[in-house]
Amino acid sequence: MFGNNVLFWHGDIPKDTHLSPVIPSGWQAAMALGNLTIMAPGANGALDIGNQVSAYAGKNDKESLWFLLTNPHQERITVQACEIAFKPTFRVPPLEVSEGKLIWKTEANYVGDMKSSFLVKIRRGKEFFADYSLPNKDKVVEQQFPYEVGRFQYEVYLAVQSLFGRTEELIYKGRFTLGDENALRFDGQEVHLLTAICWDMNKKRTEDIKILNRAAVIRDIRYLGHSIPSGEAMQYPEYKGILQFYHHTLNLWLDFSDDENSAEYEYVNPIRFWPINDNMMIAYTCTGDGIYFDTSRNRLMYRKPDWNMHKGLQRVIITTPDFFAYRKDEI
Numbered sequence: 001m002f003g004n005n006v007l008f009w010h011g012d013i014p015k016d017t018h019l020s021p022v023i024p025s026g027w028q029a030a031m032a033l034g035n036l037t038i039m040a041p042g043a044n045g046a047l048d049i050g051n052q053v054s055a056y057a058g059k060n061d062k063e064s065l066w067f068l069l070t071n072p073h074q075e076r077i078t079v080q081a082c083e084i085a086f087k088p089t090f091r092v093p094p095l096e097v098s099e100g101k102l103i104w105k106t107e108a109n110y111v112g113d114m115k116s117s118f119l120v121k122i123r124r125g126k127e128f129f130a131d132y133s134l135p136n137k138d139k140v141v142e143q144q145f146p147y148e149v150g151r152f153q154y155e156v157y158l159a160v161q162s163l164f165g166r167t168e169e170l171i172y173k174g175r176f177t178l179g180d181e182n183a184l185r186f187d188g189q190e191v192h193l194l195t196a197i198c199w200d201m202n203k204k205r206t207e208d209i210k211i212l213n214r215a216a217v218i219r220d221i222r223y224l225g226h227s228i229p230s231g232e233a234m235q236y237p238e239y240k241g242i243l244q245f246y247h248h249t250l251n252l253w254l255d256f257s258d259d260e261n262s263a264e265y266e267y268v269n270p271i272r273f274w275p276i277n278d279n280m281m282i283a284y285t286c287t288g289d290g291i292y293f294d295t296s297r298n299r300l301m302y303r304k305p306d307w308n309m310h311k312g313l314q315r316v317i318i319t320t321p322d323f324f325a326y327r328k329d330e331i
Helices: 050-054 311-317
Strands: 007-009 028-033 037-039 062-070 076-085 095-098 101-104 117-124 127-134 139-142 150-162 165-178 189-200 205-210 217-227 236-247 252-255 271-275 280-284 323-330
Touching (some): 028 050, 127 139, 189 280, 217 271
Parallel strands (some): 007 076
Antiparallel strands (some): 028 037, 028 062, 062 076, 095 101, 101 139, 117 127, 117 150, 189 205, 189 323, 236 252, 236 271, 271 280, 280 323
């Protein structure tokens, strides 16, 4: 009945519920609901749970119920008994796609009034996909879900009927993914390079150099599979995309060059990159070379260094970052 992963609906606990813990001689027992209310034993040794739960006035959607045990040496031991939900929820995500079917699962999953009914709204990216009125029982919603690949977000609303009409209360947000997670990692998104992480030969340590806003954005991203970046020992998912920068004078976005024969511009696009995690990546030009970074201007170089910079200055201000910090933005 009790345990760390046990969740009860507060309405299923009658007001007259009491617990009589069996404890060793010399020990004392009490209970706590969250950190708000201590329930001391009654005269008969029974702990009054029902009235305390019924009278709960906290703001949390759920609270832990704790056993507070004190041994003869006045040392306290705290053990979680269970969790009690004060707002309807689900133990596990209630919506999934299995074998091409969209399935709604609430039996032994929904925590709330068993007479509840629901409205579920599904989006694919920013686009509305569908909504469904669903009962509090398991159901196949769609025999054949129309997508094989994509990221979907959904919201579950509790449908409440009153004398004043029907209202909807948001009780749950979820998501599910169809297809390869790596292939969908940047679906509907662009990548902004935020920081160049470079090795300083003189200081013998890395330096984090902030990149100017909108000076390096990757768009039209495509997944290529797994590969080992140059200088690394592990495989990472590899992507390619179009590296762009915002030209403030012209007031428009420009691509880094994709012309391998250009005498003036670096041959960069399509850029290749490997996310190490959700905020760090390795990136190279399309030829697998490092991307030149101008530390005096805090931006990647779209012109070749030899075009308008003498060798002595190049040695001082140009580096090739080992890593980049990045963020993802919705398109």
